[in-house]
Each structure stands twice: as structure tokens, then as C-alpha cells.
Amino acid sequence: MSVDPGFMGRLELARMFAGIPFKIESGCRCEKHNAAQKNSVAGSAHVSGLAADIVAINSVTRWIVREALIQAGFVRIGTGKTFLHVDDDLSKPQRVEWVY
Numbered sequence: 001m002s003v004d005p006g007f008m009g010r011l012e013l014a015r016m017f018a019g020i021p022f023k024i025e026s027g028c029r030c031e032k033h034n035a036a037q038k039n040s041v042a043g044s045a046h047v048s049g050l051a052a053d054i055v056a057i058n059s060v061t062r063w064i065v066r067e068a069l070i071q072a073g074f075v076r077i078g079t080g081k082t083f084l085h086v087d088d089d090l091s092k093p094q095r096v097e098w099v100y
């Protein structure tokens with residue numbers, strides 16, 4: 001599985017809105033790699049190539065990245081202590097935000 005081109009395009013759009021580099025700490029994962037992750041779920045959007053975890057280690061960066069993701073049309077965002085998860089998985093609930 002590779003990263004979905006539509007997802008990648010929207011992520012690039014968000015990066016342009018943000019005006020800062022996006023450091024992706026986790027993108028596409030195989031099932032095995034996914035299962036080894038601390039916060040992984042079975043059927044994760046990471047396995048479908050539809051998700052990315054963007055490093056955001058402080059409140060300012062978190063705000064900039066989240067605002068840009070929403071501006072780019074993303075409707076699924078998870079907040080971790082040091083990253084924001086975003087995905088484009090239409091098989092999962094839309095317009096949701098959660099914390100890890």
C-alpha cells in the first residue's frame with residue numbers, strides 16, 4: 001500500500017496554508033508496523049495510505065497545523081501530546097476530533 005494521491009494533495013494544500021514545514025512522523029504503515037504502534041487501531045487509516053501524523057510539539061505549532069488542516073478540508077483530526085493525526089478515511093466517522 002502506498003500513500004493515497006488525493007490525501008497527499010490535500011496534505012500539501014494544508015502545508016501551504018500553514019506556511020511551515022510539516023514533519024511527518026508516521027505515514028503509510030503495513031499491518032505489522034501498525035500493530036506495533038502504541039496508539040494503533042486495527043483497520044487504521046495509516047494502513048490504507050490515508051493518514052499522517054504531523055509533529056507538533058508546542059501549542060503554537062499545534063494551532064497553526066490544525067487550522068491549516070481544517071482550511072484544507074480535513075474533517076478527522078486526532079491530537080496527541082507531540083503530534084496531530086489527520087486522515088481522509090471515509091469509512092470512519094466524519095467531522096470528529098479526538099485526543100490520544
Ligand SMILES: [Zn+2]
Nearest residue numbers: 051052053085
Ligand atoms: Zn495517526
